[in-house]
Amino acid sequence: MNKATPDLQTFTIRDLAGEFDVTTRTIRFYEDRGLLTPERDGQRRIYHKRDRARLVLILRGKRLGFSLDEIQQLVTAYETPEDEIPQLEQYLRTLTEHRETLLQQKEDLEKTLQELEQAERDCRAALARKQS
Amino acid sequence: MNKATPDLQTFTIRDLAGEFDVTTRTIRFYEDRGLLTPERDGQRRIYHKRDRARLVLILRGKRLGFSLDEIQQLVTAYETPEDEIPQLEQYLRTLTEHRETLLQQKEDLEKTLQELEQAERDCRAALARKQS
């Protein structure tokens, strides 16, 4: 016999934790903060592909140094396409603001990368001299 | 009469705090953590251009989401060109590691920017429709 539900594409909390190398505590914490809202089977959490996709976005935001609050703003706005003009305008402002942060960050990133690469070259040169 | 010391290019803690929009507490905290080591005139701190330059690096690191410990590693290594082979090799490893983090970050950044811009377009389109 087959399983009762075919489970087209669902994940347990441990699946996601394993795949993305975070703890289950972390995933539950994100849920407390309203960043994830998995389905429930009784008490157990069931994650679908869209939950997984959200987690990807959250972790990407973290790697970029955003706080969970900021990630919250972006991710939820992403998925709830408000239909009223004032909300749309507010959303647009949020987006633009974040874009500017990211552009600043890109500048920082490129400067730092250049300096890092220069330092690497210097370091290799020093090593080469030393090892005569 | 001139000032006793011509003060070729020095700053008070408030100068720097003002220029970079951080609190004096923050600057002192960075000193506690060993990130800054300003000269002293009695008790007062005197910052020179190289201290300012370090602060610039620190703040850039922060905008990139690095912890003060990580910034510490990079910034100090930058300025203390160790001369022994093992240290040079260790330094090189640190540099390479950071470079990889930054490259990952650049990828994240570009993906996010693209998605943001797409969302902005969608949003503007929705607004245009609404305002018929």
Place this chain on the structure above:
DNA sequence: GTTTTCGTTTACGTTAACGTCAACTTAAGG
């Protein structure tokens, strides 16, 4: 000269983002 103002140290408070532990329920394996 004295009253602000600026800077200092010391110390405790705070927030975000989890870690860790206990006590429990449910599911699964033997």
Place this chain on the structure above:
DNA sequence: CCTTAAGTTGACGTTAACGTAAACGAAAAC
């Protein structure tokens, strides 16, 4: 059926990065 493993909900602990407040010295302004 019993044990073990996995998942759950609290609850308290922890660390980083400062904020905030008290108590003081020095110097600048009036």
